[in-house]
Amino acid sequence: MTQTTDSTVLVFDVNETLLDITHLEPFFARVFGDRAVLREWFAQLVLYSQTMTLSGLYTPFGDIGAGALQMLAEIHQVSVTPADIAEHKALLAALPAYPDVAPALARLNAAGFRLVTLTNSAARASPTPLENAGLQRFFERSFSIEAVKQFKPAPDTYRLVARELSVETSDLCLVACHVWDTIGAQAAGCRSAFLKRPHNAILPALSVPQPDIVVPDMHALADRLILGV
Template identity: 30%
Template sequence: MNAHPDFDVIVFDILGTMVDEPGGIRRGIRSLLPDLDDDGTEALVRTWYGHVEEQQREINGGRRPYADSTLVDLEAAARVAAEAGVDDEDAVRSLAGAGQRLDPWPDSVPALARLASLLPVVGLSNASRAALTRVNAHAGLRWHLVCSAEDVRGYKPDPEVYRLAIAATGRAPDRLLMVATHAWDLRGAQAVGMRTAYVERPVGDPPRAADAFDLTAASLDHLATLLGAG
């Protein structure tokens, strides 16, 4: 494995950055409600994300006891089903599972392999350990190490989640490059001293004018090229 002058480890967000999470949820909703139009489907996707984001804030704020992503996704699926007028526990469980049957972006697997030949690659996700096993297996993502926010009973952007990767790799924060398509995620990494790379995806949270990330890439392939990966 080659050295890199600026970084010792590359840390990746997974949901959204490496896999198309909204697309998987969208497919699950369409399977549940095949006659629903696009506007109705997107409204239910927003319901799902609204629940997840709300509950993660409640947990990080200490207003709710910790619940892992598998449980929160099940709640989100139940909320979507209720809004759609579906009362079927099996259907809700199937819909919740759609949050773990996520396809990789076209460049995710090959670019990850390129980068893994350059430096250790670490996945760092809000997904539970059980969910990550399914997500990574479905998408074909291969890591040197995977860290789940479940281990600190919180969610990004809680600083303790990023410190998981720092502690696990035994490197100074500024020797870790955090890669994400969510600008809020990169701000969280910056707050603990990590370096940052924004990767454009069709989903995610674009940078604001005030953001200053170390690298910006049009794709994961582009990032691999910027870093000199073969």
């Protein structure tokens, strides 16, 4: 895919793809004595959200995140207070955008691409995390999996976007830094673009769908889509 068409819709994952979760590191350094526990927490959040969907169950992403925090506190034998949980939720709502995001989104808007987001997080009252990060203005719509009560990479999450926009899944290109997300999107009939954020990589294994586009950052993604380079 090297140029825009009237039917092309870029569907952006939010957490870690657009918003920089490393700003949670000081919190984990304070509570756990190790900022690297952030990665352990995020992995558990993803694992148990997907477990809920595979089990036919649903709990909001934020509640799973709070539960994962308490679970890790028990594992690491540290104390997590209600105030800590409230602080963690507030920090999640105020994550900043990566520096490359706004300029690239502005270029994609100007080139005529339709831009939307799809997140595992539940819908929030204004101001939303995207509003807090100054990004909402770039997007036509923002979708939450809450509407189908299944977490990505369940196929119905991507089909939700296609249905709401009255397009085919083949008209969607998911942009994410998580290969589990690009795999799910491709399995649902979408195209995908993989963004190489830190701590994320392609999974080179037999029969694992590889992303249609692999780029090091948002600037390169805009170049690839607009200029075909």
